[in-house]
Amino acid sequence: MSEIKKFYLTSEGFEKIKKEYKNLKDLRLLKIRGEVPKIWQSEDLNPEYLSFREDLSFLESRIAELEYIFKNVELIKPPSKEKQNIVNLGATVGVEVEGQRDEFKIIGPLEANPSLGKISNESPVGRALLGHRVGDEVIVSSPVKTIYKIKKIRYLS
Amino acid sequence: MKNILDFLIKVGKLKEKKRRGWVLRNVKNPETIADHTFRMAMMSWLLGEQRKLNINKIIKMSLIHDLCEVYSEDITPYDKLLPKDKRQWKEMFNKWPRLPKKEKEKIFLEKYKKENEALEKLILKLPPPLKKEIRNLWIDYEEGLTREGRFVRQVDRVENLLQALQYWKKGKQFAIESWWIQIEELVDDPILLEFIKVLDKKFHQK
Numbered sequence: 001m002s003e004i005k006k007f008y009l010t011s012e013g014f015e016k017i018k019k020e021y022k023n024l025k026d027l028r029l030l031k032i033r034g035e036v037p038k039i040w041q042s043e044d045l046n047p048e049y050l051s052f053r054e055d056l057s058f059l060e061s062r063i064a065e066l067e068y069i070f071k072n073v074e075l076i077k078p079p080s081k082e083k084q085n086i087v088n089l090g091a092t093v094g095v096e097v098e099g100q101r102d103e104f105k106i107i108g109p110l111e112a113n114p115s116l117g118k119i120s121n122e123s124p125v126g127r128a129l130l131g132h133r134v135g136d137e138v139i140v141s142s143p144v145k146t147i148y149k150i151k152k153i154r155y156l157s
Numbered sequence: 158m159k160n161i162l163d164f165l166i167k168v169g170k171l172k173e174k175k176r177r178g179w180v181l182r183n184v185k186n187p188e189t190i191a192d193h194t195f196r197m198a199m200m201s202w203l204l205g206e207q208r209k210l211n212i213n214k215i216i217k218m219s220l221i222h223d224l225c226e227v228y229s230e231d232i233t234p235y236d237k238l239l240p241k242d243k244r245q246w247k248e249m250f251n252k253w254p255r256l257p258k259k260e261k262e263k264i265f266l267e268k269y270k271k272e273n274e275a276l277e278k279l280i281l282k283l284p285p286p287l288k289k290e291i292r293n294l295w296i297d298y299e300e301g302l303t304r305e306g307r308f309v310r311q312v313d314r315v316e317n318l319l320q321a322l323q324y325w326k327k328g329k330q331f332a333i334e335s336w337w338i339q340i341e342e343l344v345d346d347p348i349l350l351e352f353i354k355v356l357d358k359k360f361h362q363k
Contacts, residue, residue: 113301120345123345124342146338
């Protein structure tokens with residue numbers, strides 16, 4: 001965590017990690033007091049809790065990680081109207097690839113889920129699309145040269 | 158102890174279950190789910206060290222990520238699209254499948270539900286702490302809740318790319334393009350992106 005890095009989050013994603021942070025702080029307090037949190041006996045355990053139960057230092061490191069995210073978070077907001085024709089973070093981009101239509105939402109790594117069409121802005125395709133407009137042909141070259149034709153850009157306010 | 162033994166006997170089935178993606182592509186004597194899991198755990202460990210991740214957690218997560226396939230099918234992204242005529246399959250595999258957003262969400266949820274039920278059935282009689290740990294590691298992996306979850310999910314795809322490149326290099330019986338196209342959309346971890354460049358160099362550049 002030595003390099004300073006911005007964490008781009010939607011407001012929904014930001015709320016989610018604020019909640020996690022609060023839960024972890026409560027858990028740390030209980031652990032320091034030597035109490036067994038009731039939540040561990042629940043069947044609906046949040047994965048975070050279980051991973052940290054054996055290891056207070058790891059719990060501390062996750063709390064520190066979240067604090068680091070809070071310090072460097074930047075909420076994704078739709079750009080001004082005149083810039084809404086350019087692909088930026090938070091944009092939903094309609095593309096044509098290999099003769100097929102697809103749609104991606106360009107989002108930060110913390111919230112990316114390619115199976116649901118949410119592509120990280122740090123992936124090669126996410127990075128390549130940023131800054132382009134409708135009508136542009138974006139070339140992504142791995143060993144395979146793939147052309148993404150931008151058909152549509154939209155932002156949800 | 159008996160319940161752990163029963164669990165291990167069931168998990169042993171993954172040593173025989175062939176990965177469906179290769180079966181569909183007629184790869185001779187393809188890897189099993191356990192083969193993929195083994196190398197994925199190794200890859201998570203070796204590359205995860207460089208990301209200063211919780212190695213204990215990512216190795217366990219890799220080991221359990223496909224356990225549900227003891228009972229559930231090995232689902233591929235092409236399943237919903239395969240034409241009845243098998244002669245058309247080869248052409249279909251040349252492209253990475255593209256689906257509308259709603260269809261993506263539907264497939265994601267259906268797969269999640271099926272695999273979750275299969276996992277629950279498999280771990281049902283394990284001692285509660287182990288059961289909970291496996292369940293929570295799987296949820297973290299599936300949803301990418303933590304750095305480790307997001308990393309292992311990407312390692313899964315990179316291990317698959319490595320295997321695809323090895324089969325492709327050997328027999329060239331399928332097109333490799335769709336693997337590269339998907340990987341450029343799925344992976345954003347800097348260490349894995351660096352590793353992918355090494356794969357490119359090893360398998361494509363003379």
